[in-house]
Amino acid sequence: MVGSEGLRVFPVTGIGEIKPGDGLAAIIANALAGQELWPVADDVLVVTSKIVSKAEGRFASLAEVRPGAEALALAATTGKDPRLVELILGESSRVVRTAPNVLITRHRLGLIMANAGIDQSNIGPGSEDRALLLPTDPDKAAAALSEELVGALGFAPAIIISDSFGRPWRQGVVNVAIGSCGFPSLVDRRGAPDRDGRLMQVTQIALADMVAAAAGLVTGEGDEGVPVAIVRGLPATAPIRPASALLRPADQDLFG
């Protein structure tokens, strides 16, 4: 339970444009020191997937993409650039829905999302031809970043890697967790009693998604240039589970 002083969400500022090969841990540690923000135990460091992808060099050049037959057909249906569609298909295990300007697929990571998370905004100057893919393995990237931060922070912080998602029945995007380390991403309350002694009706809480959304209020999506936030005040009271635990198993998908 959160204490009476509540939660805080701090923007981590002063992180410049990230380039392939950049060491995110050193850059983030530097930014934290620059703003005299010292992470403490139970803090969660929320990092937008965009800078993780950039550091991993997950750029693709549209000019080098040769769209295949499926990409050309889907480009006609959706009105999207066939080269972008080819990149989306390359990142996906199957197509879930298409409509004008909409291409929803199952990403190879298991995420069902628009455009396989491929991004063309805020990916650096001269980006007309470029696209940015999701990190290769966000849970692994979170674990690596946490470990690399031990030197600067004195402990391995909980990390969430966030990305913005649309929803089938609601307008606008919200940030969710696509990777995590050291955090109870999904909290299981099955069998816990409510205040009246009944068994709880809601059984699982997507805690990492709620933390990602809270952080999204300070990192934003666009021109803010704040790719990292610290969420403070959330006591760790549940078993650690990776963000991949948030994926509904395919055999329970009623909307595929």
Next chain:
Amino acid sequence: MVGSEGLRVFPVTGIGEIKPGDGLAAIIANALAGQELWPVADDVLVVTSKIVSKAEGRFASLAEVRPGAEALALAATTGKDPRLVELILGESSRVVRTAPNVLITRHRLGLIMANAGIDQSNIGPGSEDRALLLPTDPDKAAAALSEELVGALGFAPAIIISDSFGRPWRQGVVNVAIGSCGFPSLVDRRGAPDRDGRLMQVTQIALADMVAAAAGLVTGEGDEGVPVAIVRGLPATAPIRPASALLRPADQDLFG
């Protein structure tokens, strides 16, 4: 943009069990005063739908429900109590999906959700027979609550009424906004340039849903007994839009 001191999310404690006819504004104002928490301009008061429903007296008694033929059939499919299914159908315009232990409908408010938001946890002692329906009109309830708080606070605060929702492809629930007043629930960024001068790819931000999720970290879902939170530090920079703006129009639903 959020300032360097970041966001704060305060739990509002000391709100007891809410009964039908209770005046929420006075109870919330009292709780705020009791903890010496003084709302300021740009604060958002996030109130869980459960206490709004309780104050509205939206209780139903299962013993008084006579399930009809459709409810009996859906109860057989889902394994749910036929009387509960009858209540769900009474709140819904159509059934979206069924599966064992799953009944997803379009609520009369336009929300696509499990069980029409009908709640059987934490609805008070002796609740074996009772169920709690969603507030009658959450945007209107938010507006009324805001107006009723003017006397105590000296201004009409932004209000979000939140509820917890499952998602088709992700495990666990997150809090979203089902009602709001005085808040830019959906922020439109179409046409805004990104940092590199390109047009933004993500065009709409579900700001009220992200605030509801942030508040959900302190209000929780179950035995916490904290039904209200204050989110502080989010500057109002977009036109005010009600939570109903977050509903995707039915003609754009690819998953109905």
